[in-house]
Amino acid sequence: xxxxxxxxxxxxxxxxxxxxxxxxxxxxxxxxxxxxxxxxxxxxxxxxxxxxxxxxxxxxxxxxxxxxxxxxxxxxxxxxxxxxxxxxxxxxxxxxxxxxxxxxxxxxxxxxxxxxxxxxxxxxxxxxxxxxxxxxxxxxxxxxxxxxxxxxxxxxxxxxxxxxxxxxxxxxxxxxxxxxxxxxxxxxxxxxxxxxxxxxxxxxxxxxxxxxxxxxxxxxxxxxxxxxxxxxxxxxxxxxxx
Amino acid sequence: xxxxxxxxxxxxxxxxxxxxxxxxxxxxxxxxxxxxxxxxxxxxxxxxxxxxxxxxxxxxxxxxxxxxxxxxxxxxxxxxxxxxxxxxxxxxxxxxxxxxxx
Numbered sequence: 001x002x003x004x005x006x007x008x009x010x011x012x013x014x015x016x017x018x019x020x021x022x023x024x025x026x027x028x029x030x031x032x033x034x035x036x037x038x039x040x041x042x043x044x045x046x047x048x049x050x051x052x053x054x055x056x057x058x059x060x061x062x063x064x065x066x067x068x069x070x071x072x073x074x075x076x077x078x079x080x081x082x083x084x085x086x087x088x089x090x091x092x093x094x095x096x097x098x099x100x101x102x103x104x105x106x107x108x109x110x111x112x113x114x115x116x117x118x119x120x121x122x123x124x125x126x127x128x129x130x131x132x133x134x135x136x137x138x139x140x141x142x143x144x145x146x147x148x149x150x151x152x153x154x155x156x157x158x159x160x161x162x163x164x165x166x167x168x169x170x171x172x173x174x175x176x177x178x179x180x181x182x183x184x185x186x187x188x189x190x191x192x193x194x195x196x197x198x199x200x201x202x203x204x205x206x207x208x209x210x211x212x213x214x215x216x217x218x219x220x221x222x223x224x225x226x227x228x229x230x231x232x233x234x235x236x237x238x239x240x241x242x
Numbered sequence: 243x244x245x246x247x248x249x250x251x252x253x254x255x256x257x258x259x260x261x262x263x264x265x266x267x268x269x270x271x272x273x274x275x276x277x278x279x280x281x282x283x284x285x286x287x288x289x290x291x292x293x294x295x296x297x298x299x300x301x302x303x304x305x306x307x308x309x310x311x312x313x314x315x316x317x318x319x320x321x322x323x324x325x326x327x328x329x330x331x332x333x334x335x336x337x338x339x340x341x342x343x344x
Binding site: 013034035039042049052056067070077078079084087089102111155157158164166168175205211216226229236237 | 244246249252254261279283288291292293297298300303307314318329334339340
């Protein structure tokens with residue numbers, strides 16, 4: 001547990017609790033849409049990507065074709081390809097572990113890994129978040145599917161705001177230069193001869209990419225099918241290509 | 243719904259997840275490309291945050307949700323613990339809905 005400090009465990013517990021409650025609502029909605037308890041649970045175990053699961057159930061419940069439901073879900077999950085390139089290093093060297101870790105690749109585990117500085121903490125954060133979230137999500141779905149419509153509307157708890165707020169908090173370290181670098185930055189160079197303003201410039205570039213990505217996704221959301229606007233946000237990388 | 247579409251979505255999603263680790267095995271990624279990859283994750287996650295905070299089914303999500311996210315963002319900027327950020331965001335949104343203010 002050396003690299004897993006208490007604050008990391010607490011943070012992961014918070015996001016997993018929220019995911020568990022959203023899982024309960026997914027289970028309830030799936031059963032209400034006519035999907036059996038075991039099929040809803042199997043879907044959560046095998047797909048393990050909340051957005052695409054809600055999407056698929058929504059399309060089917062709305063009378064859409066299963067083909068459309070699958071395509072919409074796949075489009076939404078295409079972002080895992082670039083995510084996988086970023087977090088490939090945390091998955092380890094052995095193939096069984098790598099294949100298992102691959103399944104735990106969700107927005108939250110990627111964001112938690114990205115928020116850490118050194119490789120050991122990246123790995124710990126990814127596995128702890130992915131693993132805990134997997135358990136919380138699937139337990140939640142089973143509970144929701146069994147309890148069915150007896151449960152209230154999760155929007156009343158404001159959980160739809162918890163996800164973006166949590167993700168934003170995880171993104172902030174990448175967007176802000178570390179505070180202690182400031183006095184060094186004024187000096188221009190540190191003792192090792194490395195430009196100490198580098199973290200400041202990197203954070204400024206990250207902020208421009210983040211802002212442009214958000215603007216691209218928001219402006220295209222009313223026009224394009226779900227999933228595509230988020231992928232188009234990759235165009236924001238042009239500001240980094242010079 | 244039947245089993246087949248679920249299995250196809252599961253297989254396709256796993257393929258997307260596995261493609262990254264497989265590709266990075268084959269190719270040597272330079273430090274510059276690694277920085278670009280990190281920036282691409284930042285672009286994707288920011289886009290997710292923005293659309294999740296403001297939109298719902300392709301339209302505006304209403305004021306309660308972005309208001310809660312804004313409170314969470316302010317607390318995160320003040321470097322308050324993550325748990326506080328998440329709980330305050332949800333509580334603000336829930337309160338606004340409960341009182342019918344947004």
